[in-house]
Amino acid sequence: MANYVPPVEDMIFLLSNVFDFDRQMAALPGFEEVNTDLAASVLEEAGKFAAEVLEPLNRSGDEEGSRLENGEVVTPKGFKEAYKAFSEAGWSGLSGDPDYGGQGLPRTLQILTDEMVSSANLSFGLFPGLTRGATEAIGHHAGEDLKALYLPRMISGEWTGAMALTEASAGTDLGLLTTRAEPQDDGSYRITGTKIFISSGDQDFGGNIVHLVLARLPDAPKGVKGISLFLVPKFLPDADGSLGARNGLSAGALEHKMGIHAQPTCVMNYDGATGWLIGEPHRGLAAMFTMMNAERLFVGIEGLGVGEAAVQKATAYAKERLQGRSLDGSRPLVPIIEHPDVRRMLLTGRVLCDGARALSVWTALQMDIAGRHPDAGVRNAADGFVALMTPVVKAAFTDFGFETAVLSQQVLGGHGYIREWGMEQFVRDARITQIYEGTNGVQAMDLTGRKLPMEDGELAPRFFALVKESLQSAALVPGAEAITTATAQALDRLERSTAHILARAEDPAEAGAAATDYLRLFALTTLGWCWTKMTVAALSAGADAAPAIRRKPALAAFFAARILPQTLALEASILNGPDSLMALTADDF
Template sequence: MAAYVPPVDDVAFLLGRVFGFDQAMADLPGYEEVNTDLAVSVLEEGGKFCAGVLEPLNRTGDEEGCTLTDGRVTTPKGVAEAYRAFVEAGWCSLSGDPEYGGQGLPRVLQILLDEMLSSANLSFGLFPGLTRGAVEALGHHASAELKATYLPKMISGEWTGAMALTEASAGTDLGLLTARAVPNGDGSFAITGTKIFISSGDQDFGGNVVHLVLARLPDAPKGVKGISLFLAPKILVEADGTLGARNRMSVGALEHKMGIHAQPTCVMNYDGATGWLVGEPGRGLNAMFTMMNAERLFVGIQGLGIAEAANQKAVAYARERLQGHGADGTAGPVPIISHPDVRKMLLKGRAFAEAARALAVWTALQMDIAVHHPDADTRREADALVALMTPVVKAAFTDFGFETAVASQQVFGGHGYIREWGMEQYVRDARIAQIYEGTNGVQAMDLVGRKLGLDGGKVPARFFALVKADLDAALPIVGADLVTPAADALARLEGATARLSTQGGAIEAGAAATDYLRLFALVSFGWMWVRMAAAAADMGEAAPPAAARKTALARFFMARMLPETLGLDAALGHGASSLMALPADAF
């Protein structure tokens, strides 16, 4: 089985040639010394850790799984040691706030490292990923005392984090949750309730596990306005910062799951657990969504990571597996990569992964601009673009990522269904990314119901204008055969957006949402392919093979994947009537 190869060469092309990373960093105070060479060298080392340490644990961790004995979680063999090595090497603190011991490197590097983590070992990547999300929430909403106590050791990775939202009767509709928090009289609260599906709810790495728990105060109203957020550590922290007594929380069970077996997904019982309020009373969702929005982008990158790894394995297998005669009449057996249908599956995965990586880099650059740019208006505009793209990245990357995993498994034929080849694990692991952190249907409703209305519709309009400007600029470089399909698809997206703004009503929005999000994503991928093809063309004869092949992949995308926008646009034009015509009892 071929080993995973971190896509560092593609990263270097994107940063150095497509996005002008050096100049982008020079414009951001504090990042003047960050450049492409530094980024690539850092990611090369991160890639070595992912490929050399984490990927070998992927299958064994899946087969062994986590266990719960006498209330204690044990992760699969090698995981705890790998995590401690990950912390020791400083990878947990890569983009962390320097005020609390972080390295303060750009989000671009963090997102690209997250991709490699997800390719190598999705279960492992959740430990630092969830911790970083909890750090986001605390950094924006916690008191100075809580920050000082918890952030340094969470940013270093010595302590891990978890988010405790879901209850058996309260999934997407968090307004139904019943967990309670009662004041103890000393500024702390006693939290009681049961949460399910809590990833990284416990571990055996040592240190602490910091839970962010949604619960209701005694006088809280019903619904989401009555929810507050609390920090509840597994082990209470003494005044001098050392660990003290075990908190009144326990792991009631480990969920039995389709995939991510090496990740302890817990049923958590809080039996009067001591916790502290994060943010304002009754505004827990406001604080929690800071974490969730960061995690939604992270989950989107998980979809990309799985797609990259699965496609790599499928390409290697297709080059070696001999079957049948050549499509051109060549006597067989021939490598199956010679067969058009196999090539189509491989090319779809490759065209998605490289466009998604480019879009991820662009989005991460907007995140860095939103925090560090000296101009307030520029920061606001970048932040709004990140908000617009968050549901697209989460849903589209995980949908296309799952599709790529399935297609890559298909390349292996019967061997893809057998555990020893590892392809069926990619399919199982990728599936959860479409579900957690808000299902992809919820992401689509967020895009249609909230994000299209940002600033009275000016944010999507600004995004469309940005895409159009790049397409126009690329026209004399790459030609109409690449630019015109992307421009036509953009026009379809703009037309669909205009229709949605006039149709109105929750039913019409719900009927359109998932098709609209996929249309939005395909147009965004087309935009990235035009930009990458133009960057490759600009290099002329100096272009390395990796850059030169971009044009071929761009042409494939325009010919074979972007035409899906025609069908999506047609479906959107029919509205909700056919979806709602059949009575529920007639299904």
């Protein structure tokens, strides 16, 4: 099989030609030195690491899997060394707080790096990804002592992190969780309970493992307003950070999963483990959401990453596999990439991935602006866009990633079903991204039920105005007509659907029934916007541009002609309302 080729050229095109990265960074205090040249060198190195160190462990990691030996996790061959190399090269702290040893680079570069790591080895990527999420929750909500002790070691990658939320009876509905925290005289807490589905719950890389655990204090109110967040390390560290006694937590079992076999997803038992409160009592969910929002974007990028890797390999296969006659019948044996239906599959994956990458860059830029822009109004506006896009990126990118993996597997025919070829692993691995960090249905309800009403219902329209602005200027560009027109039509459908849902906000079934279709309609329209911007930028880059840039207008035309028509169906389905979903009683099912 072909090796993964990091799409750095495309990333640089997005930064420099599409999203005006240098000018954006120049406006952000602390990022004045960041520009496309710096980005290029970071991304080149990250891509090299992903392709040369992480990808070679992807198939073998899947076959070997992580396992539990005498209560301790053993990761697959090579993971330990790769993790060490990853940390030593500084990738763990790329966007980490410089006050605690991080490099303080923008989210924009973090998210592009995340994509390449996810393409190369999804199971591996969860280790630094969850560590970063835990780092952010501690950074935002923990006291100074905990920060000083934990953050430098987590940002360096020496210690890893894990999020311990889910219990057997408390998944989407965290209000049901029963893990208890009892205050001790020394200010610490004793944590007791069992959590399931804990990614990176244990590892054999050495160092400490910092669990962020949701639990209830003795006086906690019922439901989500009685949940507190605790830092529970595997080893109790001294004040100088050297590892002390083993804490009372252990991996009781590893989950047997469909995919991400190399990733040790643990059933975690906390048996009176010592922990420390992070943030206010009973306000743990808010603190955890700091981590979860970043994680949700990260999971969306995981979906994109797997999709990109899959479509690359399918494309390489389709160029080499000889089967069937040429369309005009003149050549008896041609590469299958000549067949229209194979092209349909490859192009679908390609336009979904390229479009999603563009949207990921824009969203990350909004995060950087929200975090640093000197103007509070600009910060707030960007923050609203991040809130709006978080469920879209998480759900749509993981759906697109899975769909791309399935289509790419299909390109290989029977070989796609055979493990050795690696395509079926992409399908199994991508599948988890649609489920964890809040299922995609939960994301869709977050979009229709919580994000649409924000800013008095003006958040989404504020984004639509931005899209219209782009479309108006693109309408004047020769060669961009098809994508501009199709996106404008999709936007009309999205606006009508938005108004329909907001007008019926008093009916709780409406937002729920529309949610999944609406999120996809929103995502496809937004990708249409990204394709419009890319087309305009590619056309002005001229005929000398790199092949990956020159092909953008043709890809946009495919997106317009063969993908955007889905928005017709989605609008019709949304406008048909919830009645047909709610007619049956539960017994009738």
